[in-house]
Every structure is written in C-alpha cells, then in structure tokens.
Amino acid sequence: MSASLIYDLAPIGSIVAWSDGTPRxxxxHKKKLAAWENxxxxxxxxxxxxKRGIGNVCLTPDFTLHEGDFGAGGIIAIRIHRTFSLDTHPTSKVxxxxxxDHVRVFDRAGDNAELVHLAVNRQTAEEWLTRHGYPDAVLDEVTADEVAADHVEGRAAV
Structure with a gap:
C-alpha cells in the first residue's frame, strides 16, 4: 500500500507497518540490523x-506515526515519531x-490535532485524561462507518 493510500484510507489510531523491501x-550483523530496523x-x-504553505513553500500532505517511547519509572523522556509525506516510497500496510467504540484522545481540536491516547471506551479515556495534562483534549469515538470503511472506492484498506 502506498503512502497516499495510508493517508486516504487508514483511520487515526491504526497500527501501520512500513518496509523498504530489503531482507532482514x-x-x-548489529549495525546492518539497526540500519534495517530504521x-x-x-x-x-x-x-x-x-497540503499547507509556509511562505513561498508548499508542503505536501503527510502523516505521522508514533514508533515508541523511551524513559524509566513511568516517565517518558523521548517520544519517537516518524512523518511520511505522500511522495515517499516505502511499502506500507495497516x-x-x-x-x-474505542475512543481517541486528541491533544486539541482542529486540523493539527494529534492522537495522544487510544482508549477502549469513553470511561477509560476520561480516567486517562484525569492523570495527564491535556486541558484542551478532545475525545472522539470510533464509529461504525470507520470500521466498515475497509473498502473505499473499490480499494481494500488492509
């Protein structure tokens, strides 16, 4: 699946894998393996x-994936995010x-909102919010339409 199909078809909260097609x-071979895993x-x-513009520069649409967190004792020190523009070429799949009924917790409302937590239900999402500092958070339930959208315009979103 191309980056543009991920952008068009995959709902926020999906787990997306990407690959450059090379064998593991x-x-x-520690260094080669680390480079491959990257x-x-x-x-x-x-x-x-x-699509958005900054001055005279026009930026293509993109999507961001959260790869993981590093920290200790329940404190996250570093978050690893990776952003792919629609003109990148790795093979991806959902x-x-x-x-x-899963509930997405976004850090704010609007187009630039970022998913900060995916809860199994509204009560769990509200409990999570009481322990974390997102005063402008927005809760968004996954709808039946999103779950049923496995096939859009004849293309499978797998």
Missing part, C-alpha cells in the same frame, strides 16, 4: 496533515485498526 539481516518498522497513526 542476521542478528550477528527503514522497516511500525507505529500508530497519530496525525494526518493536508496491521491493526481501532475497534468500534
């Missing part, structure tokens, strides 16, 4: 941004979609 090197991984889709 053996474990004993080009072949997966993450949760947390944001989609449309591994997992948010389920019906």
């Amino acid at each position: 090197p053996p474990e004993r 080009r072949n991984s997966e993450g949760r889709l947390i944001r989609k941004q449309g 591994i997992e979609r948010p389920l019906l």
